[in-house]
Amino acid sequence: MNASVVVAGAVFDQGRLLAARRSSPPELAGRWELPGGKVEPGESGEQALVRELREELGVESRPLERIPGEWPLKPGYVLQVWTVALVSGDPRTLQDHDALRWLAPDEVDDVDWLDQDRPAVAEAARRLRGA
Numbered sequence: 312m313n314a315s316v317v318v319a320g321a322v323f324d325q326g327r328l329l330a331a332r333r334s335s336p337p338e339l340a341g342r343w344e345l346p347g348g349k350v351e352p353g354e355s356g357e358q359a360l361v362r363e364l365r366e367e368l369g370v371e372s373r374p375l376e377r378i379p380g381e382w383p384l385k386p387g388y389v390l391q392v393w394t395v396a397l398v399s400g401d402p403r404t405l406q407d408h409d410a411l412r413w414l415a416p417d418e419v420d421d422v423d424w425l426d427q428d429r430p431a432v433a434e435a436a437r438r439l440r441g442a
């Protein structure tokens with residue numbers, strides 16, 4: 312069986328990376344993530360990401376490029392990550408999150424990221440620094 316895909320966005324704006332603090336489920340609450348969610352049947356990863364960021368943050372966004380790699384989540388799920396530009400709107404905590412932070416490159420390690428997001432966050436931070 313192929314694993315189901317969860318997509319997440321490394322949202323960049325003005326040289327900063329968006330971090331979102333989860334409010335649920337209890338075992339993930341309080342940890343920070345790249346916002347996103349599950350790909351639904353018939354959707355591409357990019358389509359799912361645009362939909363999820365609209366639902367969770369109230370923004371219109373544009374996926375830029377996929378960060379190479381795929382990271383295991385709970386059994387049967389893998390995480391894929393894209394860098395994302397904001398097209399319009401200011402991110403707000405509409406669903407799943409209770410705080411947002413825009414992190415400058417030297418602040419990226421200041422929040423307690425979900426373990427499974429850390430490799431993609433490190434790569435996103437490298438790109439943010441222009442390295």
Ligand code: DCM
Nearest residue numbers: 317319344345346347348349427428
């Ligand atoms: N998830 C994750 N890292 C992310 C986004 C999601 O580990 N950046 C996990 C949390 C959930 C599952 O994927 O177990 C589905 O996410 P959601 O509940 O946001 O749809």
